[in-house]
Amino acid sequence: MIMCLGVPCKILEVYKKDTLMMGKVDFGGAIREVCFETLPDAVPGEYAIVHVGFAISKLTEEEALDTLGLLDEMNELANQQDQNP
Amino acid sequence: MKYTEEFRDARRVKELAADLCQITKNPWVIMEICGGQTHSFMHYGIDQLLPPQVELVHGPGCPVCVTPLEMIDKAIALASDPNFILASFGDMLRVPGSKGDLFSVRAAGGAVKVVYSPLDAVQLARQNPDKQVVFFAIGFETTTPPNALSIIQAEALGLKNFSLLVSQVRVPQAMEAILSSPANRVQGFLAAGHVCAIMGYWEYPPIAAKYHVPIAVTGFEPVDLLLGLIDVVKMLEAGETGVVNSYSRAVTEAGNQPAQAAIQRVFQPADRTWRGIGTIPMSGFSLRPEYAQYDAEKRFDIGHIQTREAEVCIAGKILQGVMKPPQCPAFGKECTPENPLGAPMVSNEGACSAYYRYRKGS
Ligand code: SF4
Numbered sequence: 001m002i003m004c005l006g007v008p009c010k011i012l013e014v015y016k017k018d019t020l021m022m023g024k025v026d027f028g029g030a031i032r033e034v035c036f037e038t039l040p041d042a043v044p045g046e047y048a049i050v051h052v053g054f055a056i057s058k059l060t061e062e063e064a065l066d067t068l069g070l071l072d073e074m075n076e077l078a079n080q081q082d083q084n085p
Numbered sequence: 086m087k088y089t090e091e092f093r094d095a096r097r098v099k100e101l102a103a104d105l106c107q108i109t110k111n112p113w114v115i116m117e118i119c120g121g122q123t124h125s126f127m128h129y130g131i132d133q134l135l136p137p138q139v140e141l142v143h144g145p146g147c148p149v150c151v152t153p154l155e156m157i158d159k160a161i162a163l164a165s166d167p168n169f170i171l172a173s174f175g176d177m178l179r180v181p182g183s184k185g186d187l188f189s190v191r192a193a194g195g196a197v198k199v200v201y202s203p204l205d206a207v208q209l210a211r212q213n214p215d216k217q218v219v220f221f222a223i224g225f226e227t228t229t230p231p232n233a234l235s236i237i238q239a240e241a242l243g244l245k246n247f248s249l250l251v252s253q254v255r256v257p258q259a260m261e262a263i264l265s266s267p268a269n270r271v272q273g274f275l276a277a278g279h280v281c282a283i284m285g286y287w288e289y290p291p292i293a294a295k296y297h298v299p300i301a302v303t304g305f306e307p308v309d310l311l312l313g314l315i316d317v318v319k320m321l322e323a324g325e326t327g328v329v330n331s332y333s334r335a336v337t338e339a340g341n342q343p344a345q346a347a348i349q350r351v352f353q354p355a356d357r358t359w360r361g362i363g364t365i366p367m368s369g370f371s372l373r374p375e376y377a378q379y380d381a382e383k384r385f386d387i388g389h390i391q392t393r394e395a396e397v398c399i400a401g402k403i404l405q406g407v408m409k410p411p412q413c414p415a416f417g418k419e420c421t422p423e424n425p426l427g428a429p430m431v432s433n434e435g436a437c438s439a440y441y442r443y444r445k446g447s
Contacts, residue, residue, distance in 0.1 A: 006227070006279045006282070006305075006335075008087070008088045008089055010087070018238070018241075018242070019238065019241045019242075020204075020234075020238060028089075034202075035202065035204060035231070035234065037234050037343065037347070038230050038231075038234070038283075038341060038343050038344040038347065039341070039343070040343055047087060047088055049279065049282060049335055051227050051228075051231075051279060052174070052201065052202050052203065052227070052228055052231050053201055053202025053203070053204060053205070053231065054202065054230065054231045054234070056227070056230075056279065056282050056283055056341060056344060057279075057282035057283075057335045057336065057341055058335075059088050059334050059335055060333075060334050060335075061334075063333040063334040064088055064091070064334040066333070067308075067309075067312065067331075067332075067333065067334060068091055068092075068097070068308070
């Protein structure tokens with residue numbers, strides 16, 4: 001197990017268990033229970049990074065597309081759509 | 086999986102590598118802090134795509150590698166006591182102590198349990214009320230909030246048989262120690278993306294300014310690594326310093342507030358010893374005095390520990406980016422992942438192990 005390599009996953013559900021916020025996540029097919037105390041505003045359907053059983057940050061789609069250089073392309077497409085409805 | 090495949094796309098990786106070659110005019114030495122990034126570089130062969138002027142050196146961000154020998158010996162002493170259960174991340178089991186490792190303690194009948202999350206260790210304490218359960222709380226700012234929450238949970242459950250053997254370290258202080266060393270060669274940093282997901286990157290601009298180094302917060306996929314390098318080389322070529330966030334899909338400047346609050350509640354900054362490097366002031370955390378009853382070192386008499394390190398091992402120099410694994414006389418000979426003499430040969434995040442797996446003979 002690689003300790004600092006957080007793993008991306010999809011958030012499936014979030015609930016209270018004992019005294020802790022817990023939830024189920026999908027790591028590309030493998031479903032696991034992880035702790036959401038460190039990501040209390042998580043919403044099912046969003047993506048997150050999980051590290052040693054704790055969700056530590058959300059993955060933002062807009063930033064991901066921007067990093068990949070796709071955001072401009074998509075904005076252009078959207079603009080074209082607006083102009084030619 | 087979303088957010089993974091797109092960042093491993095071969096066409097994008099080749100284009101970015103070409104971009105990097107194009108902007109690189111001068112020789113530069115760049116350090117990736119995190120052992121997870123060292124592993125990614127080697128695993129995907131990104132190091133082989135870099136322009137010849139860019140030299141990567143590998144940082145101290147391998148929690149297994151920097152956990153001091155004395156702590157390994159203490160963990161071994163606790164695990165050998167029949168009244169205790171020692172819970173640990175799996176990576177720690179093969180790390181050589183002065184005599185043997187936790188793996189051999191377990192083989193000899195000692196209670197060593199591998200857990201995935203610190204909360205699993207709390208669960209062990211609930212299930213074993215007649216044993217003292219000690220969790221080996223190692224790692225950087227990424228493991229600190231989970232470890233803090235294990236204490237908060239143990240407190241909420243009123244558990245009296247749970248404690249931590251704490252060896253928590255922090256990244257910014259290690260970067261400063263590297264930069265202020267007379268032997269330093271590092272001119273720019275890829276900062277550890279997931280440490281920054283927790284802590285943010287507000288701690289870095291003063292370091293960038295004081296030592297005139299560019300720093301890029303960097304992720305772990307091939308595209309991320311190249312984007313981080315491009316951002317650092319751009320600044321180096323332009324003679325600029327500063328901090329850029331090349332991993333914005335996961336990291337914000339302020340970081341994860343609930344995680345930082347959990348750290349603050351349970352831990353306080355403290356001097357820490359780094360294996361092979363020595364003591365760095367305020368480079369880690371220890372439990373606050375209010376949580377002393379969860380501190381295994383305070384609570385139990387672990388006895389006199391006399392440490393002995395393999396003499397040939399140059400791990401300290403490797404972890405500070407002064408030397409590389411093939412320069413060690415034992416590399417791949419007496420020291421292999423099956424029979425490690427030093428911690429960097431144990432974990433996937435250790436530079437010696439990464440070189441052995443992916444670059445042996447080159
Ligand atoms: S190859 Fe082995 S002995 Fe040499 S520095 Fe690495 S861990 Fe130490």
